[in-house]
Amino acid sequence: VFFSSRRRHTRQRSVSWARRCVQETETTMEKLVDLWKFAPIYLNKLGPKPNSVAAMKAVLSFVIAGLYCGVFTKLPLMPFLGETLSAVITTPEEKNSCLVYMEQISSQPPITSFAVYGPEYKITGHYEYQFLIAGDRIEMCLKGPTTITFNGGMEIKFCYPYLKLRGLLTESLHMFYSGNLLAEDRKNSTKAYINFNYGKKASSYGARKLGTKYDSFFGIIYNYKASGPLVSVPELPEVVDVKRVYEIITGSWVEELAFHKEKGIAEITWKIGETIPCKTRPAGVILPSDVSTRPDLITFKKGDLITAEKEKKKEEKRQFERELLLKEDKYIPCFPLYPTNSLYQTFIILI
Numbered sequence: 001v002f003f004s005s006r007r008r009h010t011r012q013r014s015v016s017w018a019r020r021c022v023q024e025t026e027t028t029m030e031k032l033v034d035l036w037k038f039a040p041i042y043l044n045k046l047g048p049k050p051n052s053v054a055a056m057k058a059v060l061s062f063v064i065a066g067l068y069c070g071v072f073t074k075l076p077l078m079p080f081l082g083e084t085l086s087a088v089i090t091t092p093e094e095k096n097s098c099l100v101y102m103e104q105i106s107s108q109p110p111i112t113s114f115a116v117y118g119p120e121y122k123i124t125g126h127y128e129y130q131f132l133i134a135g136d137r138i139e140m141c142l143k144g145p146t147t148i149t150f151n152g153g154m155e156i157k158f159c160y161p162y163l164k165l166r167g168l169l170t171e172s173l174h175m176f177y178s179g180n181l182l183a184e185d186r187k188n189s190t191k192a193y194i195n196f197n198y199g200k201k202a203s204s205y206g207a208r209k210l211g212t213k214y215d216s217f218f219g220i221i222y223n224y225k226a227s228g229p230l231v232s233v234p235e236l237p238e239v240v241d242v243k244r245v246y247e248i249i250t251g252s253w254v255e256e257l258a259f260h261k262e263k264g265i266a267e268i269t270w271k272i273g274e275t276i277p278c279k280t281r282p283a284g285v286i287l288p289s290d291v292s293t294r295p296d297l298i299t300f301k302k303g304d305l306i307t308a309e310k311e312k313k314k315e316e317k318r319q320f321e322r323e324l325l326l327k328e329d330k331y332i333p334c335f336p337l338y339p340t341n342s343l344y345q346t347f348i349i350l351i
Contacts, residue, residue: 025297028112030076034069037280038275039123040097041096041278042062043120046058052154099117099118106128110129114127123149139165144159157184158181181193181194191223192219195235217249218248220239220249221246222242224241250266
């Protein structure tokens with residue numbers, strides 16, 4: 001989002017917080033990579049035949065640990081149809097890494113497809129970005145399940161909670177997660193349910209002290225096909241298919257994640273500040289359609305807003321042409337959504 005040159009002098013003299021918050025130089029695809037910065041840390045420890053509960057705990061640790069990395073103080077830009085992203089997520093000591101491939105496959109509605117390849121797992125899926133704007137509030141939802149497939153064949157699907165922003169027109173921006181985080185291992189009849197509305201009216205990132213009840217969540221890992229009667233969970237009355245509770249989940253998405261198998265005994269798998277997120281870097285092969293090659297973003301980062309606006313209009317025209325080809329089934333993706341092993345090995349060599 002760029003402002004017209006007629007407002008240039010006004011903007012230089014007095015820039016409201018709401019205007020500054022939309023001047024983001026990153027796209028939503030780059031923000032998605034931030035959510036996955038803990039994948040090499042948690043998803044490489046399970047071995048060839050992971051236990052269902054252990055795999056579920058690893059997936060939940062990966063998801064919740066990355067939530068605070070996914071918040072933002074500036075609204076990201078939406079990629080154009082056909083734009084791609086190729087990146088590498090690697091641990092600080094460069095011991096474990098994974099490859100990220102993304103492509104914007106639809107503009108209306110905006111949909112991003114992705115594939116992440118690690119040594120012991122792969123993450124696939126697509127997200128449709130859904131926004132609800134009401135006054136100075138925005139609710140964002142990544143519609144579409146994410147599938148994590150381990151080398152042994154185990155498959156876990158999960159959905160992210162909502163991200164809400166309040167105070168866009170004021171100087172105090174509140175960002176918080178709301179709703180539920182759901183995960184399921186259908187083969188082993190194992191589910192995880194985490195309620196982010198537990199014990200609070202609202203939570204905010206940066207507006208309250210870390211570890212308060214306003215940022216807390218509560219959940220369980222359970223079996224829904226075991227023998228015996230149904231088990232009620234007083235803290236989660238909305239969950240009605242519990243047959244056996246494996247683990248109780250507590251914590252705060254800006255502090256820590258703990259699993260309780262027995263009363264009084266907690267296993268803390270993630271703590272903010274102690275587990276450092278992985279770093280990202282461009283892949284060895286950068287396609288011409290990569291978001292890093294967008295002329296409007298390059299000039300925007302240099303501060304040339306007038307040229308950036310002109311380049312953005314050119315990109316919009318090219319997107320319109322691609323949309324026409326898509327309707328005629330003539331649009332071909334720049335690279336396959338799920339790369340073959342040979343292509344994967346090629347990227348490994350070039351990185």
